[in-house]
Amino acid sequence: MFAGVLACQYFFLAPRHNSSPDSPSAKPWRGYDVYAKGRVWSVPKTGHYAKYIEDTFISGYRSIEGIHDRLDALDAAGLIHHPKRGVWPGLKRYAASDRGQPPQNLILEPTGFTNYNKGRGSEYCGYPTQKPLAIYERMIAASCPPDGIVLDPFCGCATTPIAAERLGRQWVGMDIWDKAHETVLDRLRKEQLAVPESELGDHETPQEGRHLITFGDVTYSRTPPERTDNNEVAAPSFRLKMQRPIEPWQKITHKQIVSVLLKAQETTEGVICAGCGRVLEKEFMELDHITPKSDRGENHIINRILLCRPFNGRKRDNLTMRGLVRENKKKDVNWMRNEQLAKIAQSSAEAYAYRVRDEFRTPEIQALIQGLR
Ligand SMILES: C[S@@+](CC[C@H](N)C(=O)[O-])C[C@H]1O[C@@H](n2cnc3c(N)ncnc32)[C@H](O)[C@@H]1O
Numbered sequence: 001m002f003a004g005v006l007a008c009q010y011f012f013l014a015p016r017h018n019s020s021p022d023s024p025s026a027k028p029w030r031g032y033d034v035y036a037k038g039r040v041w042s043v044p045k046t047g048h049y050a051k052y053i054e055d056t057f058i059s060g061y062r063s064i065e066g067i068h069d070r071l072d073a074l075d076a077a078g079l080i081h082h083p084k085r086g087v088w089p090g091l092k093r094y095a096a097s098d099r100g101q102p103p104q105n106l107i108l109e110p111t112g113f114t115n116y117n118k119g120r121g122s123e124y125c126g127y128p129t130q131k132p133l134a135i136y137e138r139m140i141a142a143s144c145p146p147d148g149i150v151l152d153p154f155c156g157c158a159t160t161p162i163a164a165e166r167l168g169r170q171w172v173g174m175d176i177w178d179k180a181h182e183t184v185l186d187r188l189r190k191e192q193l194a195v196p197e198s199e200l201g202d203h204e205t206p207q208e209g210r211h212l213i214t215f216g217d218v219t220y221s222r223t224p225p226e227r228t229d230n231n232e233v234a235a236p237s238f239r240l241k242m243q244r245p246i247e248p249w250q251k252i253t254h255k256q257i258v259s260v261l262l263k264a265q266e267t268t269e270g271v272i273c274a275g276c277g278r279v280l281e282k283e284f285m286e287l288d289h290i291t292p293k294s295d296r297g298e299n300h301i302i303n304r305i306l307l308c309r310p311f312n313g314r315k316r317d318n319l320t321m322r323g324l325v326r327e328n329k330k331k332d333v334n335w336m337r338n339e340q341l342a343k344i345a346q347s348s349a350e351a352y353a354y355r356v357r358d359e360f361r362t363p364e365i366q367a368l369i370q371g372l373r
């Protein structure tokens, strides 16, 4: 009865956020302890895919209340993929279910992201991350007006330029790969969208509805662009790892950073937590990173802040300060004490940190970091 294409899996898990470990969606199923890994189950119950499941596979699906009962039913119907090595099971999604639906953030393209004919004469050109033209044409047709310009700054083997050209859009492609330019031209030629000027004969006519460009129409530049603000070359080199000298102010110790920030965040009553705005004795404060180290946050003072223990305890190292403050304000958490004070502490810490950087050698700053002030 059903002859759809399994396009891809959709991992039916949501970030755990504030879910309680007691909620059904946090409980393990078939040995997958999602909560322990910071997730909860999110199994469709409403929406078009739930309806599709009900119409196509499991009658009465949308009336199944329990999340684990829904998982059992999906599994019994063969709709759950259990990867051999993967950590998470996945819900199978059928491209056919998408017919007539506006695309969501997951596009179920029948060709998939790697499935195309690799035979001779096919669009496949061997680039390791090549994508099918069909997907890009769909995206361009949907989001670029006919007189628009498509920019792909990482265009690889030129799928975007080719798709844009096929749809009559102007395009700009860029890539650090030095064969990208040739590949654009090769593929234009192969698609009969362009011919070298030297080969352009009287007999060559454009395919119907297409503008035949010559290679002369394709502008190619290897010169890095100039910045418009200071007229310097935007990318003088493509060196990826840059060695930066470590400045003396970047080398001050943990204890010295704490000493400066205590001064920055203090009031007559105590020290303000820059996360929740509580004023506590300095013993309750912990030194933390503003941008987490996992996001390449640096250790030096400009990226450091004092937080109270409870706030810092909640801030796992993958959460940014801003994320936690946002979470703090939600109704069911709501333990933000004084946002205004927290902000004052943040900007004061920032101001002190920049003074340490900019006035490092002055006696005042030296006294401050030594805790003499
Ligand atoms: C995922 S591939 C793009 C594949 C492309 N969508 C296609 O279908 O062919 C990413 C591309 O980014 C390029 N790239 C990586 N770093 C770059 C940089 N700093 N500047 C320009 N291109 C870069 C790589 O050479 C690679 O071709």
Ligand SMILES: [Zn+2]
Binding pocket: 273, 274, 275, 276, 277, 278, 307, 308, 309, 310, 311, 312
């Ligand atoms: Zn706090």
